[in-house]
Amino acid sequence: MAKKTQKRMPRRREEFTYRGYSVADLQQMALSELLPLMPARARRKFDRGLSREHEKLLADLRSGDENIRTHLRDMIIMPEMVGRSIEIHNGKEFQKVEIQPEAVFHYLGEFALTRRRVAHxxxxxxxxxxxxxVPLK
Structure with missing residues (x-):
């Protein structure tokens, strides 16, 4: 009895959407349109205003710099950051992180772990x- 060899079709990865909006749609929106879509903690942070350091990081991202290093682990990932590589400080060194669409509205610090895995x-x-x-000698 011969087995049928079926050629598996590669899984089609669905386009990522955040609350019904694609990443391209989110990137086109103004901040005032993004605020209702954000989680409450992120919305509160933007309502209260960003610090100078956070504004500078966003300006560096918009200018198109290739090497961006930051200690700002509490920066919220905006849709315009998707696809960029950012080096985030973990307390000892900078870890290079590629921003994926699924990371939108999370914190940068969530992707640069500060503790190592313990191998006993x-x-x-x-x-x-x-x-x-047991004798020592």
Whole structure:
């Protein structure tokens, strides 16, 4: 009995939409049109106004600079940032992050982790009951 070999069609990745709007639509909107679409915390941040540092980061992004490094982990990702590479400081070094459409209205700091994954090794001599009576020599 011969098996039928079906050629699998590649999965079509649907275009990302945020609350019914594509990324291209979001990029064309003014800030006043984006505010009702944002989560409450992001909306509050923009209502209260951005700091000079946040404004400078947005200006650098709009100017088209290639290498953008920032310590501003609390900056909210705007639709105009999608597709750009930003280096975000994690407390020790800068991590290069490619901004994806799914990251819109999240914080930059969510994508540059500050803690490393812990890989525990084996227990040392005398650390467990069974190794208590192991001679040291």
């Amino acid at each position: 090794g084996s227990a040392g001599i005398g650390a467990t009951r069974s190794s208590k009576y």
